[in-house]
Amino acid sequence: MKLGFDNAKYLEMQSKYIKDRIARFGGKLYLEFGGKLFDDFHAARVLPGFQPDSKIRMLCELRDDAEIVIVISADDIEKNKRRGDLGITYDVDTLRLIDAFRGFGLYVGSVCITHFAEQHAAVMFQKRLEKLGMKVYRHYKIPDYPANIPLIVSDEGYGKNEFIETERSLVVVTAPGPGSGKMATCLSQLYHEHKRGNKAGYAKYETFPIWNLPLKHPVNVAYEAATADLNDVNMIDPFHLEAYGETAVNYNRDVEIFPVLNAMLTKIAGESVYRSPTDMGVNMAGKCIIDDAVVSAAAKEEIIRRYYESACAAKLGLGEQSVVHRIELLMNSLEISTADRRCVQAALDKAAETGAPASAMEMEDGTIITGKTSALLGASSAMLINVLKYLAHIPEEIYLLSPAVIEPIQELKINHMGNHNPRLHVDEVLIALSICAATNPVAKKAIEQLPKLKGLEAHASVILSSTDAQTFKKLGIRMTNEPVTQTKKLYHK
Numbered sequence: 001m002k003l004g005f006d007n008a009k010y011l012e013m014q015s016k017y018i019k020d021r022i023a024r025f026g027g028k029l030y031l032e033f034g035g036k037l038f039d040d041f042h043a044a045r046v047l048p049g050f051q052p053d054s055k056i057r058m059l060c061e062l063r064d065d066a067e068i069v070i071v072i073s074a075d076d077i078e079k080n081k082r083r084g085d086l087g088i089t090y091d092v093d094t095l096r097l098i099d100a101f102r103g104f105g106l107y108v109g110s111v112c113i114t115h116f117a118e119q120h121a122a123v124m125f126q127k128r129l130e131k132l133g134m135k136v137y138r139h140y141k142i143p144d145y146p147a148n149i150p151l152i153v154s155d156e157g158y159g160k161n162e163f164i165e166t167e168r169s170l171v172v173v174t175a176p177g178p179g180s181g182k183m184a185t186c187l188s189q190l191y192h193e194h195k196r197g198n199k200a201g202y203a204k205y206e207t208f209p210i211w212n213l214p215l216k217h218p219v220n221v222a223y224e225a226a227t228a229d230l231n232d233v234n235m236i237d238p239f240h241l242e243a244y245g246e247t248a249v250n251y252n253r254d255v256e257i258f259p260v261l262n263a264m265l266t267k268i269a270g271e272s273v274y275r276s277p278t279d280m281g282v283n284m285a286g287k288c289i290i291d292d293a294v295v296s297a298a299a300k301e302e303i304i305r306r307y308y309e310s311a312c313a314a315k316l317g318l319g320e321q322s323v324v325h326r327i328e329l330l331m332n333s334l335e336i337s338t339a340d341r342r343c344v345q346a347a348l349d350k351a352a353e354t355g356a357p358a359s360a361m362e363m364e365d366g367t368i369i370t371g372k373t374s375a376l377l378g379a380s381s382a383m384l385i386n387v388l389k390y391l392a393h394i395p396e397e398i399y400l401l402s403p404a405v406i407e408p409i410q411e412l413k414i415n416h417m418g419n420h421n422p423r424l425h426v427d428e429v430l431i432a433l434s435i436c437a438a439t440n441p442v443a444k445k446a447i448e449q450l451p452k453l454k455g456l457e458a459h460a461s462v463i464l465s466s467t468d469a470q471t472f473k474k475l476g477i478r479m480t481n482e483p484v485t486q487t488k489k490l491y492h493k
Helices: 007-024 041-046 054-060 074-078 090-103 120-131 182-195 218-226 238-244 252-269 292-315 321-333 342-354 379-391 403-416 426-437 441-447 466-475
Strands: 029-033 066-073 107-116 135-140 170-174 201-205 234-236 249-251 358-362 368-372 457-460 478-481
Touching: 007 029, 007 054, 007 201, 029 182, 041 218, 041 292, 066 074, 066 090, 066 182, 074 090, 074 107, 074 120, 090 107, 090 120, 107 120, 107 182, 120 135, 135 182, 170 182, 182 201, 182 252, 218 234, 218 292, 218 321, 234 252, 238 252, 249 252, 292 321, 292 478, 342 358, 342 368, 342 457, 358 379, 368 379, 379 426, 379 441, 379 457, 379 466, 403 426, 426 441, 426 466, 466 478
Parallel strands: 029 170, 029 201, 066 107, 066 170, 107 135, 457 478
Antiparallel strands: 234 249, 358 368, 358 457
């Protein structure tokens, strides 16, 4: 895979820039951390060379100065709000995040429950955290937030919130998901710090959009595609342009809230050091791109993947058609189409040839490997077998899994486990292949190729089962599907 991003330079520059920002505010910085701290696969896809754990590794370089405050909304606890990617509730994810941060040797100082109004579930969650040894603080709902600045920045507003006791110079404020109240938590802390006569500042860390790339750069457009359901729009930062005469890219929500945020900072401390929302950011990703052509190509691929993702969601009634149309407009603005994704046409051609669902994967050398539906294997399972044979240089005529191995598994599925589809899913193929590898050196050689699948592009002519989709995701394969269901059933397992 060609690299377009210097990850080592990023870690070095980002750590230094955050340290400089801490010094600028007299030794205390509240850093609002947007996006994913762990497993940022979107960044890894659009910036080839960026490691998914880069941000957490960067924080590890500052571990002696940093402490984590995890923010969670009482309303989200009460509503059992879930993370779309992990399928777990925000309160459970808070526990997961605490463990994950500690696993990296980072200090988690406390949890802050925002929008608190004596919600029963929030009270119970606080008690649970305290029994587990965590410090918990409450921040309350403020009427007319964020419009009523005189009330917000007063003893009846931020002043009512409990002051979060922190020990270190860098306080990273993060959350299980958006809308948790990270920014308000930072500003509340600044209010209390100022009243105590302490020097402290605020900054924001968002990876996208990248402020020093052009507005319509594919990497920034890919961010719009990723957040199409949130109606985020990239735009030129008008405050930055007016203050410095320089073009910088930000997104609509930060630009819209800046006058309010700046007024709050001014009221808290008597002045604000920031002249634009871009000023608040500490993101150095744009300075670490080493091959613009590589990242541009990767970003265009990501936009097409997002198109298919939204189209399939709309087909299943899990998304809005308006999101699909919005991504189509983004694709048109960059003059790209689904035809630019080579594995797409290969899968469609195979499906037309066989009259059944088919899949195709593009190898690193550009070779396209396909798979068709058979009595024994689904199309994606067949494709995976063919890909492993190609990578291991195993002749096509050699069986990796003989019918004698597959048929007993099918009998188990149909006769004993209540399944209606006898064909093996991708995970079942891998389990069967792993068992065969214990005695069959050819199967063992095929299994050894699995790490080479990471980052490869693939497409299926129909919407995959959730089982197959999750397995491909775990293998690191970038899979897309046509927004077509294989059957007319409403329930797709």
